[in-house]
Amino acid sequence: MGYPLAEEEPYQKQNIKMAKKRIVSGMRPTGKLHLGNYEGALKNWVRKQDQYDCFFFVADWHALTSDYADTARFRENSLAMVTDWLAAGLDPERATIFIQSLVPEHAELHVYFSAVTPLGWLERVPTYKEQRENITDKDLGNYAFLGYPVLQAADICMYKADYVPVGLDQVAHVELTREIVRRFNNFYGDIFPEPESLLTETPKLTGTDGRKMSKSYNNTIELADTPEMLQAKVRQMITDRTRVRRSDPGHPEACDVCQMHRLFVSKEVADQYDADCREARGGCVDRKKALADSLITYLAPVTERLNYYRAHPDEVHDIVITGSKRAREEAGRTMADVRRAMNLSWV
Numbered sequence: 001m002g003y004p005l006a007e008e009e010p011y012q013k014q015n016i017k018m019a020k021k022r023i024v025s026g027m028r029p030t031g032k033l034h035l036g037n038y039e040g041a042l043k044n045w046v047r048k049q050d051q052y053d054c055f056f057f058v059a060d061w062h063a064l065t066s067d068y069a070d071t072a073r074f075r076e077n078s079l080a081m082v083t084d085w086l087a088a089g090l091d092p093e094r095a096t097i098f099i100q101s102l103v104p105e106h107a108e109l110h111v112y113f114s115a116v117t118p119l120g121w122l123e124r125v126p127t128y129k130e131q132r133e134n135i136t137d138k139d140l141g142n143y144a145f146l147g148y149p150v151l152q153a154a155d156i157c158m159y160k161a162d163y164v165p166v167g168l169d170q171v172a173h174v175e176l177t178r179e180i181v182r183r184f185n186n187f188y189g190d191i192f193p194e195p196e197s198l199l200t201e202t203p204k205l206t207g208t209d210g211r212k213m214s215k216s217y218n219n220t221i222e223l224a225d226t227p228e229m230l231q232a233k234v235r236q237m238i239t240d241r242t243r244v245r246r247s248d249p250g251h252p253e254a255c256d257v258c259q260m261h262r263l264f265v266s267k268e269v270a271d272q273y274d275a276d277c278r279e280a281r282g283g284c285v286d287r288k289k290a291l292a293d294s295l296i297t298y299l300a301p302v303t304e305r306l307n308y309y310r311a312h313p314d315e316v317h318d319i320v321i322t323g324s325k326r327a328r329e330e331a332g333r334t335m336a337d338v339r340r341a342m343n344l345s346w347v
Contacts, residue, residue, distance in 0.1 A: 034220035087306035
């Protein structure tokens with residue numbers, strides 16, 4: 001299949017979109033998403049759909065930085081991830097959902113940004129040295145890994161984003177994009193706005209083993225988990241390590257189950273459970289059951305939509321193709337401006 005192109009949208013619809021501030025964000029295609037992904041980023045994306053003109057993409061080229069030797073599941077993982085996005089509440093009528101590699105203009109802008117980005121800027125990226133030192137099971141000694149912040153800058157600037165929703169640990173990446181934009185604009189004129197970080201509060205979610213929830217640790221609660229799977233996983237979770245017997249007073253502030261439960265029920269309900277724990281009126285098994293019940297209720301709308309989209313995979317495919325056409329139209333307008341500014345336009 002070739003790269004998709006579509007007819008331009010009606011002028012009035014374009015104006016309505018541009019009246020809103022624009023945000024851009026993406027995720028690597030890791031397949032099915034877990035509760036940490038939902039609470040950390042995806043739920044925030046859903047909230048932004050009506051407030052902003054949103055572009056959300058599957059960053060499959062970014063996955064090449066570390067997984068270039070095994071690309072067999074990229075397509076499968078991309079569609080599984082988008083299925084979870086839709087289940088979480090992303091609406092293709094209110095947000096542009098697309099695949100990065102179906103918009104080749106990203107690669108072109110990456111080349112232009114690479115030309116104006118000093119090597120020292122990339123070597124100073126906080127996560128570069130950290131990941132080189134800590135990730136030992138993958139080859140990160142390639143240009144793609146060093147240069148991924150430049151591709152990231154191209155992803156953001158392609159749609160002239162006003163904001164990028166990020167956690168505090170990613171602010172440095174947006175700042176580097178701003179530096180690249182300033183240097184590019186200094187050479188070629190004011191083509192791109194300087195995007196700003198849109199800070200997202202990310203609750204800390206521990207996995208079933210007490211560590212940070214991560215697929216790498218095999219300790220996740222997935223959005224696709226059935227009620228039975230949720231109950232089984234919660235039963236494995238670690239509670240108050242100092243509470244040996246049910247009659248012992250508990251310490252909910254030191255209990256992973258208690259802390260997670262607080263995120264998914266009202267303050268009043270959580271406070272009552274905490275009080276029962278401290279006074280030994282309720283046991284750890286009771287709290288685990290309450291957590292499982294709250295998660296099942298909380299994720300019920302997601303589960304309903306997930307079941308629908310899993311039964312209609314062709315609809316998910318059509319959504320990403322249509323979104324990629326829409327994104328490419330916007331990218332085409334941006335690159336026309338860039339080529340003119342750089343004296344690279346031949347038409």
